[in-house]
Amino acid sequence: MSSSRQVLLPLRRPWWALVLFAMLGFGYVQEDAKIKLNHYLQVGDQYLDFYDFGHEECAWERVCMVEKRKRWWDSYAPSCRTNSAYTRDTFEVFHGWGRTEMVRAKWGLMAAIVLCFFVLDALFLRAAGVGERWKLLMLIYAASGVVTALFWLLDGQAGETEAGYNVAREVLGFLQSPLPSLMLVLLPWLRERALAGQAVGNTAP
16 A cells, blocks of 8 residues: 555655756757758758859858858748747858758757757656666667667658658657656556555455
8 A cells, every 4th residue: 555655756855847847948949949950951952052052142252151141041931830930030050051061960969959858867867766767768768779770771861751760750759858757757656556456456355
């Protein structure tokens, strides 16, 4: 009976609530950043001279080309759906990057987001009083990384129309959320409750 009444999360020191709030807030910000970066790449891929726009008038002068691309974007770029609304707003730094730099930024952003979520997951486990489960957390991240790499290598590089790409994206979406650490907190608790209920059923006349 004591295990079935066990408190799931410590209430006297609810630091876990602050970490969970930070995870949700960071999730909102990183999703907005990914949407804008992917949208910029998609628009750039529609025009052969997008990343060299204005090079004739500017004689390849960087500041001039950045300003021309920015003016074009503000006037003609299609809108995309962000977390809050349809907009063409983007990050100013994108206007000075070529496609290679944009792709590097995409992968670098992905790695940074996953790393930040791993740190937040570990903090959540510690704040929830189960910090010793960090090894299981590492196992979840490692297994998810293997699945992501496998599906990406199979056909993920072909783009969003391929199943491998979408599977890899969904697995990464799982890591870029509070779900891994919440699972490690919830599943053992649910297992204890299930075992307690089974024990009560076995002792019933």
